[in-house]
Amino acid sequence: MNSSQRARLAVARGLVYAGLLLQVAIIVKSMSPNELSPELSQRFLGFWMGVMVAYFGNSIPKERPSVECRNAAAGQGLRRFGAWSLTIGGLGFAVLSAFAPYETSTPLAVSFLGACTMLVVFRLVSAARGPGNPRPSGSPPGERS
Numbered sequence: 001m002n003s004s005q006r007a008r009l010a011v012a013r014g015l016v017y018a019g020l021l022l023q024v025a026i027i028v029k030s031m032s033p034n035e036l037s038p039e040l041s042q043r044f045l046g047f048w049m050g051v052m053v054a055y056f057g058n059s060i061p062k063e064r065p066s067v068e069c070r071n072a073a074a075g076q077g078l079r080r081f082g083a084w085s086l087t088i089g090g091l092g093f094a095v096l097s098a099f100a101p102y103e104t105s106t107p108l109a110v111s112f113l114g115a116c117t118m119l120v121v122f123r124l125v126s127a128a129r130g131p132g133n134p135r136p137s138g139s140p141p142g143e144r145s
Contacts, residue, residue, distance in 0.1 A: 017052070024048055039102050046097025046109055050090045053113065057086025078127055082120045089116030 025048075028041045036044075060083040061076065089112060096109035 017056075021048070021052060043098050043102075043105065046106065047094045050092070050094025050097055050109065050113075052090070053093060054087045054090030057083050057090055059083075060086065074127065078124065081123050085116045085120045085123075089113040092116070 025045060028036065028044055031041065061079045063079070092112040093109045096112055097105055099105075100108050
């Protein structure tokens with residue numbers, strides 16, 4: 001499978017998941033209060049969004065590394081860390097949305113997922129600035145060989 005077919009497949013898969021998420025949201029929002037209370041619909045949507053974040057977080061390390069990645073082992077480590085963080089963040093978002101007290105469920109879920117996302121951001125920034133970052137093998141500018 002060449003890269004354009006792989007890209008088309010990824011876009012098609014993303015569109016299917018986006019359509020599924022929208023369909024669930026439309027169904028839940030269209031139910032009357034007799035069928036589904038506003039609290040339960042909010043909890044269900046939060047749970048569903050958390051599951052989707054966990055699913056996509058789990059798929060991160062399975063993607064092929066980019067061409068720009070100079071150090072494949074470091075790139076794989078960053079992808080795995082991001083995947084674990086987003087998977088745990090999504091599962092935490094789902095659980096907190098479903099089972100935390102209603103008044104505090106949304107702020108708790110959002111702050112938990114936000115903290116997991118910030119861990120990924122800090123890890124990426126530290127990897128870009130850290131001492132383990134590979135240096136170009138050429139001589140420094142202004143120096144003659």
